[in-house]
Amino acid sequence: MLAPTWRKSRRSQSDNNCVEVADVPRILLVRDSKLGEQSPLIWASTQLGGVLS
Numbered sequence: 001m002l003a004p005t006w007r008k009s010r011r012s013q014s015d016n017n018c019v020e021v022a023d024v025p026r027i028l029l030v031r032d033s034k035l036g037e038q039s040p041l042i043w044a045s046t047q048l049g050g051v052l053s
Contacts, residue, residue: 004029 004022031040
């Protein structure tokens with residue numbers, strides 16, 4: 001598997017206090033930028049409806 005490409009929220013603070021997301025096929029990864037490479041939260045695409053509503 002290739003390393004995910006992380007994106008910061010447009011509403012992020014300049015001091016790196018933000019949430020980052022990465023899309024991989026059928027999965028959404030979410031992490032706190034302060035925690036760096038620690039394990040992100042992982043959601044399957046079938047679970048996203050409940051998370052985003």
